[in-house]
Amino acid sequence: MSDRVHSTESRRAELGAFLRSRRESLSPAMVGLPDGFRRRTPGLRREEVAMLADVGTTWYTWLEQGRDVRASQEVLAAIADALRLDAVERQHLFVLSDRPSPEVRSVYPEKLEEPVQRMLDSLTGQPAYVTGRRWDILGWNRAASLVFGDYAQIAPDERNLMFMVFANERHRRLLVDWEILARASLAMFRLDSARYAGDPDFERLISTLRERSDEFNAWWPRHEVLNPLSNIKRINHPERGSMTFEYVSFALLDGSDRKLTVYTPLGDCEVLYVSSTL
Known part of the structure; x- marks a missing residue:
């Protein structure tokens, strides 16, 4: 047998x-x-x-x-x-039964539990954040704010990874390989958003990005999809110069579509980052 x-x-x-x-x-x-x-x-x-x-x-x-x-x-x-x-x-x-389970997607407001925030705060040498089903940034640690900017100062509807990549000029200037990262991010976002087709929050975000970003408006109709991958992100920080991170995302196994993304400093970036108060 x-x-x-x-x-x-x-x-x-x-x-x-x-x-x-x-x-x-x-x-x-x-x-x-x-x-x-x-x-x-x-x-x-x-x-x-x-x-x-x-x-x-x-x-x-x-x-x-x-x-x-x-x-x-x-x-x-x-x-x-x-x-x-x-x-x-x-x-x-x-x-x-070897059958795909029909997925019931939550439409309730997302929040971050205290244990998850404490976990983020414990990562003092690694920028990290948790995103929700629409890629909204739900929680972050101090390291992420120091590298990517103070998320607390961003309006909730704009505190979103896709918005920051395509419509936040400051964040866009940080990304050395912007086009490569932007195209990959859009393809991964389309894969996730397919599960929420017709959701008004997703439609509002997509409509806003098509209005605010010529690149998003040009690339979105191409229907490119891509599975999430670990990758390298190079940052041109306004105060500390070049910084390189390896990033990886983990799904929170609680039935939600939330993900934890952690950035690990590489090379000299680790010394500059850990020893710096920025």
Whole structure:
């Protein structure tokens, strides 16, 4: 048996066990069904789950038995609803089924929790900030302010990475390789923004940038996309001259689209930066 076949069979077995455990954890009353008669086993019956999900009992039984049954996203969503799965359990169901999970994007205001800000503040020798779903800068440390400017003095709607790259002249002058970074940033932003197509906050930002930046207006219709990469950023600081950083971004694993970006000084920049109060 090949490793691929073994992996697929193991995934199906795990899926069946997961479905069975969730089914057995529910009582009829929890899903609005009458109890009616004595049950020999705990939880719901397979036929009850099948009825709630509007699928065939035999088909659902095969799914629990780990047979070669392929469920669509719509059917998996119906089963998740029938089993009253929470967000984490629903994601797990889609992973075990080897299906992409329908993403429900948050539209609530974003904020930074105190533990995250304390983590940023602890990075005294590395500029760092946390961005939100629209690339708004939600939090930063002193090192980031010293290198890139005081974010606290920027209007909230302009405290945004895309706005700063394309429409903030001071920030643009800092970037030695502006065009390379700007084009890459735009391509990565388009990839992220596709998940929020039609969102008024994104549309407002894009409209503003098309008005404020000739380059953004020319490049945006090209529909170029790019996955995030670690890279080098060269800075021409007005007080300290040339500075070079290696930067990398990390997703915050809390269900949000927030990212932590950290800049590590390279070469002589490290000595100049760490020893300097700017």
